[in-house]
Amino acid sequence: xxxxxxxxxxxxxxxxxxxxxxxxxxxxxxxxxxxxxxxxxxxxxxxxxxxxxxxxxxxxxxxxxxxxxxxxxxxxxxxxxxxxxxxxxxxxxxxxxxxxxxxxxxxxxxxxxxxxxxxxxxxxxxxxxxxxxxxxxxxxxxxxxxxxxxxxxxxxxxxxxxxxxxxxxxxxxxxxxxxxxxxxxxxxxxxxxxxxxxxxxxxxxxxxxxxxxxxxxxxxxxxxxxxxxxxxxxxxxxxxxxxxxxxxxxxxxxxxxxxxxxxxxxxxxxxxxxxxxxxxxxxxxxxxxxxxxxxxxxxxxxxxxxxxxxxxxxxxxxxxxxxxxxxxxxxxxxxxxxxxxxxxxx
Amino acid sequence: xxxxxxxxxxxxxxxxxxxxxxxxxxxxxxxxxxxxxxxxxxxxxxxxxxxxxxxxxxxxxxxxxxxxxxxxxxxxxxxxxxxxxxxxxxxxxxxxxxxxxxxxxxxxxxxxxxxxxxxxxxxxxxxxxxxxxxxxxxxxxxxxxxxxxxxxxxxxxxxxxxxxxxxxxxxxxxxxxxxxxxxxxxxxxxxxxxxxxxxxxxxxxxxxxxxxxxxxxxxxxxxxxxxxxxxxxxxxxxxxxxxxxxxxxxxxxxxxxxxxxxxxxxxxxxxxxxxxxxxxxxxxxxxxxxxxxxxxxxxxxxxxxxxxxxxxxxxxxxxxxxxxxxxxxxxxxxxxxxxxxxxxxxxxxxxxxxxxxxxxxxxxxxxxxx
Numbered sequence: 001x002x003x004x005x006x007x008x009x010x011x012x013x014x015x016x017x018x019x020x021x022x023x024x025x026x027x028x029x030x031x032x033x034x035x036x037x038x039x040x041x042x043x044x045x046x047x048x049x050x051x052x053x054x055x056x057x058x059x060x061x062x063x064x065x066x067x068x069x070x071x072x073x074x075x076x077x078x079x080x081x082x083x084x085x086x087x088x089x090x091x092x093x094x095x096x097x098x099x100x101x102x103x104x105x106x107x108x109x110x111x112x113x114x115x116x117x118x119x120x121x122x123x124x125x126x127x128x129x130x131x132x133x134x135x136x137x138x139x140x141x142x143x144x145x146x147x148x149x150x151x152x153x154x155x156x157x158x159x160x161x162x163x164x165x166x167x168x169x170x171x172x173x174x175x176x177x178x179x180x181x182x183x184x185x186x187x188x189x190x191x192x193x194x195x196x197x198x199x200x201x202x203x204x205x206x207x208x209x210x211x212x213x214x215x216x217x218x219x220x221x222x223x224x225x226x227x228x229x230x231x232x233x234x235x236x237x238x239x240x241x242x243x244x245x246x247x248x249x250x251x252x253x254x255x256x257x258x259x260x261x262x263x264x265x266x267x268x269x270x271x272x273x274x275x276x277x278x279x280x281x282x283x284x285x286x287x288x289x290x291x292x293x294x295x296x297x298x299x300x301x302x303x304x305x306x307x308x309x310x311x312x313x314x315x316x317x318x319x320x321x322x323x324x325x326x327x328x329x330x331x332x333x334x335x336x337x338x339x340x341x342x343x344x345x346x
Numbered sequence: 347x348x349x350x351x352x353x354x355x356x357x358x359x360x361x362x363x364x365x366x367x368x369x370x371x372x373x374x375x376x377x378x379x380x381x382x383x384x385x386x387x388x389x390x391x392x393x394x395x396x397x398x399x400x401x402x403x404x405x406x407x408x409x410x411x412x413x414x415x416x417x418x419x420x421x422x423x424x425x426x427x428x429x430x431x432x433x434x435x436x437x438x439x440x441x442x443x444x445x446x447x448x449x450x451x452x453x454x455x456x457x458x459x460x461x462x463x464x465x466x467x468x469x470x471x472x473x474x475x476x477x478x479x480x481x482x483x484x485x486x487x488x489x490x491x492x493x494x495x496x497x498x499x500x501x502x503x504x505x506x507x508x509x510x511x512x513x514x515x516x517x518x519x520x521x522x523x524x525x526x527x528x529x530x531x532x533x534x535x536x537x538x539x540x541x542x543x544x545x546x547x548x549x550x551x552x553x554x555x556x557x558x559x560x561x562x563x564x565x566x567x568x569x570x571x572x573x574x575x576x577x578x579x580x581x582x583x584x585x586x587x588x589x590x591x592x593x594x595x596x597x598x599x600x601x602x603x604x605x606x607x608x609x610x611x612x613x614x615x616x617x618x619x620x621x622x623x624x625x626x627x628x629x630x631x632x633x634x635x636x637x638x639x640x641x642x643x644x645x646x647x648x649x650x651x652x653x654x655x656x657x658x659x660x661x662x663x664x665x666x667x668x669x670x671x672x673x674x675x676x677x678x679x680x681x682x683x684x685x686x687x688x689x690x691x692x693x694x695x696x697x698x699x700x701x702x703x704x705x706x707x708x709x710x711x712x713x714x715x716x
Contacts (some may be wrong), residue, residue: 157584176617222683239698240676244706258699264688346699 031189038278041227045280047187049105049169055082057102068134073151075125088152095152103128121153128327138313138325166230221270229253249321255333268294288314384414402431418444435465449602451478488512507537514545536566552582574605604633620651638668645670672701
């Protein structure tokens with residue numbers, strides 16, 4: 001990890017950051033001392049790499065030069081040592097800025113955040129794995145830049161900065177203030193479990209009561225959906241926004257709650273029933289069959305057994321759906337009898 | 347702004363009292379009122395009224411003096427008494443102004459409507475009535491009220507401005523632009539910029555709106571609602587910190603600005619300053635009683651503050667009054683799930699799904715029609 005001191009200092013000045021009252025995040029290694037089963041596999045997960053610094057970013061390292069052209073603008077990401085520079089030119093003028101952070105592991109895509117004139121911008125182009133190259137960032141396709149600054153990226157509002165960094169990193173914000181000085185890239189232990197400072201202190205002196213942390217295992221389906229929805233978006237947020245159509249396919253808690261089989265009290269349908277938050281998400285469709293059968297195999301009176309098959313449930317009932325512009329097919333968590341040519345529900 | 351009625355000097359009062367005579371007392375009270383010595387005027391008017399309670403002019407003068415000291419509630423009582431004794435358009439206008447000062451715009455409108463019947467040609471009543479309709483968000487009423495008036499006097503820029511504002515806010519951009527052009531004949535002005543900025547804001551051209559509204563504020567920082575709309579445009583552009591400052595500036599000049607109170611409430615709620623948020627939201631509700639947006643925000647603050655039962659009560663009332671209010675149903679579902687009332691929660695979610703499906707269908711029809 002190498003962020004130049006100058007750059008970090010510039011960030012500190014630009015965003016009016018205060019020294020965080022939150023203690024620095026504990027390393028996963030420290031947590032692994034007592035919780036090896038949970039902490040050891042975590043560094044390899046996608047969530048742990050939800051954000052990367054350019055020095056460690058595999059996509060940027062393995063692509064010394066990435067280029068793209070959109071209308072009169074040409075884009076270039078170039079590697080020099082441990083840093084990557086993002087440049088946009090209209091043929092006469094060029095804007096260049098060092099990439100500060102890479103958002104997303106790149107399973108679908110990766111977007112870059114850079115600092116320009118004291119503000120943070122989200123790059124107008126992103127890397128897409130299925131293309132193995134750059135294309136316009138999701139959401140920016142319908143925008144028409146009127147100048148070079150807009151062509152380079154989208155200015156992040158103070159709220160957007162906090163929201164983006166808070167979900168892609170740990171200890172990135174204290175309430176509504178960015179705390180980039182304490183930021184640890186990716187979703188690490190304390191992003192979900194909260195600060196472990198008191199926990200560690202208590203453990204060291206054998207104070208069992210003081211060592212207690214929130215037990216996330218006791219959460220109901222509803223609470224879990226809202227917890228994971230802090231970043232993956234809650235039902236409230238999406239339903240309230242009126243965002244209908246395929247654009248909401250990537251908001252899994254919202255889609256899951258919209259499912260007929262969702263039961264706010266039944267832990268067999270909560271997010272963590274299928275996904276181990278400490279491990280990598282399973283890409284094997286068959287690995288989810290047992291989860292479905294827990295109810296549809298006779299475990300729940302209201303849950304009827306499938307007449308077609310007992311295997312590969314998700315392949316039919318959670319169809320993979322391409323989100324236009326994302327170059328990626330998302331698993332639709334709206335569990336249903338998906339009929340051919342039926343319109344996208346919700 | 348409060349005209350003193352002096353016709354009382356001719357009124358015959360009971361005689362045979364020791365000096366000073368009632369006429370002299372009245373003269374002194376009127377003089378005190380005219381010189382701004384309202385406390386003296388109030389004292390004397392009350393003394394006269396204790397003996398002669400049914401003289402409407404003295405009641406209305408007392409009302410005006412009370413209004414002069416900022417005691418609007420008492421002024422309203424006196425104006426009403428005066429009007430019961432003798433209907434009078436000017437006194438009714440004063441009553442309307444007193445209501446206006448207490449931010450009771452609904453009562454102001456009712457009062458001014460009667461005043462207008464009594465004095466149809468009084469343009470001060472028309473102007474104030476139009477202003478109140480705007481504050482209440484009743485744009486169509488402004489258009490109905492001012493279209494004919496403005497046609498009779500197209501050079502009256504105050505009417506042009508009020509009518510233009512109503513047209514723009516009502517989504518009648520083309521007609522609004524016609525009025526804006528009329529204002530622009532006198533050259534660039536804060537009023538014209540505000541109207542142009544408002545038009546762009548309503549059309550979701552936030553960048554364009556921001557430019558015009560910033561210019562409006564630069565040209566006249568005191569122009570009513572300029573800071574409020576500038577704040578809205580800043581908010582839409584994601585600049586919450588400066589939006590907040592703009593709303594604060596508006597409220598400093600006009601504590602009864604609806605949008606600024608509402609938005610300050612929303613910003614403070616988001617910042618988890620719930621008590622402060624409620625102060626602004628209740629003020630907004632005072633200005634526009636039963637406004638669904640404000641009621642929803644108040645319920646949201648209650649929910650965020652853990653007052654789940656209260657939020658339930660308010661949201662249930664809200665969805666009864668506004669059955670298609672999507673966000674209210676969403677929040678009510680959340681409330682029910684927090685209260686472990688699963689069937690009710692699921693029922694609300696089903697309503698949300700239905701409303702969203704209807705919206706989706708409507709959008710698709712709209713898209714096909716284009």
